[in-house]
Amino acid sequence: MAAISTLSSSSSSSSLYPNFQSSPLIFSSKSVRDLSSYLFAVRTEGYVRGRLSSHQTVSRSLKVLNAATKPAKSPAEEEWKVKRELLLQKKVRSVDVKEALRLQKENNFVILDVRPEAEFKEAHPPGAINVQIYRLIKEWTAWDIARRAAFAFFGIFAGTEENPEFLQIVESKIDKNAKIIVACSAGGTTKPSQSLPEGQQSRSLIAAYLLVLNGYTNVFHLEGGLYSWFKEGLPTVSEE
Secondary structure, eight states: OEEEEEOOOOSOOOSSOTTOOOEEEEEOHHHHHHHHHHHHHHHHHHHHHHHSOHHHHHHHHHHHHHHTOOOOOOGGGSOHHHHHHHHHHTTOEEEOHHHHHHHHHHSOOEEEEOSOHHHHHHSBOTTOEEOOSEEEOOOOSHHHHHHHHHHHHTTOSSOEEEOTTHHHHHHHHSOTTSEEEEEOSSOOBSSOOSSOTTOBOOHHHHHHHHHHHTTOOEEEEETTHHHHHHHTTOOOBOOO
């Protein structure tokens, strides 16, 4: 699956969490690839037709589409069903925000905040470590241009991509035997409900999946996300 982070405004007047009811917009990699390739082809094919004779147009257009082919699927893009099964198998437990605060204070748990750096700087739990699991798209390859076009189609002009250095940075900051509570804005859940029989994917659950997949043995998940943390009025710090 591919995940696009979108923000929905909160009705609260507090400046600490106007945008923390965010959740990833999830759809299949194939739909991103098809839409991205289509948008990229529409923009370029007009130019190709203006430059080539009619019998050359089709073959050159196919080359343009091939230039925007999506790279191989990464573990973070695995189907949610597969991620959820591993999280349940590895007994990744969800904790509410008050229990998370207690575990941080009394049992040396580390809160790993996987939100974008800008959100982390605005407000975060004291002592939390920030390693963003998604970052702004940086490169300008044909595939990256196609993805920007796909994001723009949905009205998102600051498109994100998986952070390829996520695990490397986490490993440089947190020991694999450390007790970790992974947090994002909305939280998500592995618990089934009538409306969500397989729970709901989130950035923190994707991050938890990557951690247990790569040898971390004490991984927990923040239920309700940091939106709930701020709403409960728990300790919060910000950075200039």
